[in-house]
Amino acid sequence: MATSLETQHPIKALGWAAKDSSGVLAPLKFSRRATGEHDVQFRVLYCGICHSDLHLAKNEWGGTIYPLIPGHEIVGEVTEIGSKVKKVKIGDKVGVGCLVGSCRQCEECANNQESYCPKQIISINSRYYDGTVTYGGFSNLMVADEYFILRWPDNLPLNCAPLLCAGITTYSPLKRFGLDKPGVNVGVVGLGGIGHLTVKFAKTFGSRVTVISTSANKKKEAIETFGADEFLVSHDQEQMQAAAGTLDGIIDTASANHSLLPLINLLKPHGKLILIGAPQKLEVPVFPLLQGGKCIVGTACGGLKETQDMLEFAAEHKILPDVEVIPIDYVNKAMERLEKGDVEYRFVIDVGNSLKAE
Ligand code: NAP
Ligand code: ZN
Ligand code: ZN
Numbered sequence: 001m002a003t004s005l006e007t008q009h010p011i012k013a014l015g016w017a018a019k020d021s022s023g024v025l026a027p028l029k030f031s032r033r034a035t036g037e038h039d040v041q042f043r044v045l046y047c048g049i050c051h052s053d054l055h056l057a058k059n060e061w062g063g064t065i066y067p068l069i070p071g072h073e074i075v076g077e078v079t080e081i082g083s084k085v086k087k088v089k090i091g092d093k094v095g096v097g098c099l100v101g102s103c104r105q106c107e108e109c110a111n112n113q114e115s116y117c118p119k120q121i122i123s124i125n126s127r128y129y130d131g132t133v134t135y136g137g138f139s140n141l142m143v144a145d146e147y148f149i150l151r152w153p154d155n156l157p158l159n160c161a162p163l164l165c166a167g168i169t170t171y172s173p174l175k176r177f178g179l180d181k182p183g184v185n186v187g188v189v190g191l192g193g194i195g196h197l198t199v200k201f202a203k204t205f206g207s208r209v210t211v212i213s214t215s216a217n218k219k220k221e222a223i224e225t226f227g228a229d230e231f232l233v234s235h236d237q238e239q240m241q242a243a244a245g246t247l248d249g250i251i252d253t254a255s256a257n258h259s260l261l262p263l264i265n266l267l268k269p270h271g272k273l274i275l276i277g278a279p280q281k282l283e284v285p286v287f288p289l290l291q292g293g294k295c296i297v298g299t300a301c302g303g304l305k306e307t308q309d310m311l312e313f314a315a316e317h318k319i320l321p322d323v324e325v326i327p328i329d330y331v332n333k334a335m336e337r338l339e340k341g342d343v344e345y346r347f348v349i350d351v352g353n354s355l356k357a358e
Contacts, residue, residue, distance in 0.1 A: 018064075030135060069138050077094075102114040175306070252275050259283070
């Protein structure tokens with residue numbers, strides 16, 4: 001018998017979903033809404049696997065709505081547009097990142113900061129205006145309001161889908177906090193999906209980059225391939241001590257619990273520790289912040305305009321994520337490997353060639 005997920009909307013779709021906190025994904029028939037007058041429907045070609053997909057699949061933040069169809073780094077080809085759509089036409093390559101909705105009226109939306117809109121609708125695990133759950137790009141078909149559709153630059157490979165979350169999530173704070181200039185010393189904690197793109201963007205901006213990693217074996221690649229200037233192993237106290245007080249800002253992408261004190265010590269007075277990574281809880285040492293006039297701030301993805309700007313910038317400067325392209329039936333293995341940090345540096349699912357609805 002068809003489930004309500006299959007019939008709640010008119011357009012048949014097929015995805016891979018986690019059904020419980022084991023996080024194990026399996027094929028699931030569901031449905032997408034009909035293309036409204038401002039909507040763009042597209043066939044999914046590639047979808048990146050962000051660590052947030054893993055946190056959500058395993059309910060590590062609490063509040064996962066099962067079944068969960070992950071995927072918020074989605075690239076595809078337009079198959080249908082609504083009568084009022086102006087941004088794209090059928091056949092265009094497009095992307096959808098973290099957001100599929102926001103109020104478009106509040107101060108944040110007016111300032112192109114939709115990812116801070118209190119009424120934002122995330123591409124997965126959120127509820128749309130009609131109350132139905134949002135399902136991501138581990139699926140054959142996507143539909144979104146054109147406002148949340150990104151135009152994919154012609155000269156950017158389609159498997160660079162990770163720019164849509166990992167890319168913008170670091171590009172946005174690097175710019176907003178003035179870490180996008182020559183002469184600025186930027187630290188990057190965690191050389192994973194977001195971390196390796198942080199190094200690439202920061203180096204392109206001309207900053208001096210120090211990677212702070214738990215994995216000594218990533219040093220060669222960080223320096224020789226990605227162009228980092230320094231590499232610190234976070235549990236090597238001598239190295240950490242020698243670098244104390246040298247950084248203007250740190251982008252912290254670590255996905256699991258870790259101590260903030262050694263990172264705060266790396267900052268110059270008035271330096272900023274920018275939290276991107278999303279372990280559920282981190283302990284904040286207060287006195288080192290007071291004494292150094294330092295701050296800790298969190299950031300979330302980025303707005304639509306800056307995401308479009310970031311895509312153009314990445315295309316122009318050839319800032320491409322290092323990806324391992326996989327078929328959809330490898331996704332459970334990929335999630336396992338992501339959990340162990342065994343990926344260089346982002347899995348991208350070749351949805352277009354491996355997920356076929358019958
Ligand atoms: P990822 O590819 O798994 O990379 C995370 C990196 O964190 C790992 O490669 C590892 O780097 C480091 N790490 C892992 N465990 C650690 C530990 N216990 N202590 C210190 N470092 C550790 O993940 P990602 O996709 O880049 O995402 C990173 C985090 O950002 C996740 O928590 C994700 O949910 C979050 N995120 C947030 C936003 C946002 O809007 N704020 C957007 C996307 C993702 P080393 O081996 O170099 O130590
Ligand atoms: Zn993400
Ligand atoms: Zn808003």
